[in-house]
Amino acid sequence: MDQLHILEKIKMIPVAYQQEVEDFIDFILQKKVKKKNEEKTQRKLGLLKGRMKMSDDFNAPLDDFIDYM
Template sequence: MSTTEILEKIRLIPENYQQEVVDFILEKKVKKTVISSKQRPLGLLKGKMKMSDSFDDPLEDFKNYM
């Protein structure tokens, strides 16, 4: 649907609801921009966490089940 078609449909809406439609569209645009600007950069915690070498070793508590 083109912008022209959308504007024509908005013009068909009663005047007292037209502003509501415009506000809704603008609010969606603002929310989308705010969400996308809050994305964290990749690798933010790189080198700050270390996993134990024995992480994958079986746990003593589960020896009876293996």
């Protein structure tokens, strides 16, 4: 689909709906920018290494669920 074809369709849209079309175009453009920014800001692995500690009994069943086991 070429731009001329799209412009012809836009010209046929009633005036009452033109604001909705503009809002949708803005939404698509923002979505593209947001996706592009997300690709640039990927997290680096290992940033929290040594800063968190997991308890030794992490995988042990919780006392709250003893009745269900």
